Amino acid sequence: MQERDNDVTGQRDGGPSAAVRVLLVEDDEAIRKSVGMALDRYGYQVSAAPDGLTGLEMFREGGHDLLLLDIMLPHLDGIGLARRIRETSQAPILMMSARGDALDVVAGLEAGADDYVVKPVDTNVLVARIRTLLRRATFTARPAADSRPADADGLLTFRDLSVDTRGLVVRVDGRPLALTPTELRLLLEFVAAPGIALQRQTLLRKVWEYGWDGDIRVVDLAVQRLRKKIGADHIETVRGFGYKFRR
Template identity: 65%
Template structure:
């Protein structure tokens, strides 16, 4: 797995890179957001980055801006790092399209677990395509003009493909498998993010917001005090 690490603190960058390489990852690192963006865009299409690990506070182009620029063209898994776990950094990173975040300082074991979780969500997600073969009927769940192909891992709205990130796709599959059922946030954290009960439920709320923008706001109902319900 090839990781693009963008971190301006030299000591932290070296420590993260060394630890990731020790566990078998290939690491390319950058000290600011613009350098990171250039490295991402210059990557060999046949050997793209498998994961972006981005600090929020970066010179030249901050991690939020870098995340947004990457999301314009790619669904590569993105893990944000923030020193302010209770601040706007976390929310802004997730709204920009990040799949998850960690708060610095972070133990190596926790960082590796979060990376593996994000990569697992992406491992079965095919690259977005503008054309789809006709899938077997049994594998297609239809909700009005919204169709979810659980075999081909694709989603269409009014016969047009919807480009979803790996996290958004897995979230969509969870909702489609249990229409009209109320699913609490901690269940979604466990099943989609592989997180335990003490994880931050903001990742769920913001991922649902992003998914609503793509499939329609009225399809996912907020059940106050409980969680969410996908409407047929």
């Protein structure tokens, strides 16, 4: 195992990213340092690791608000690392792919990543994606609307599934369910409009905050993961359009 890098730390006084800790796992030293320095300029506190096993060790030490993982890593690749992280944590994960290869992207999202960027990474794009993931992790849910209003306590019930839209607690058969921030935000969009078909592009805009040029694969893979957790029969595929939450 390689020796870990010194932390790249920084903080912008009064900035929105103050005290936010990012774990960057990247084996290319030049990229590791350039990304670390770029995030430092925006006030993020960055810890850097050169391989997957070192990254896993640093993650287990705790305290990170977001993880930025390269897919191709020595010892333990980014996909395996994401799976290990998801065993114990729902922290936001942003994957980096050198080629944007479809198989790499899909594998990373299936492993539990929330989003991905393609290297070489434009700093503005990277920071925008990080800010979106952090907002998603800390947002306050809007009251559910449309045809299925929540009760006075903000509780929505769909057969075996219950969603507390105020306390942000999801239960299946009465058991609390652990969802990532992305999965929770996606579920809240669905339960706010039961029986209404939602376009993938609409979900990209509301959950991932993408414009029309976003990658709809992130929607499909997130829906796939959500179905595994809440039960596949709750979300219906509307062929050629998007998805619909069953009443």
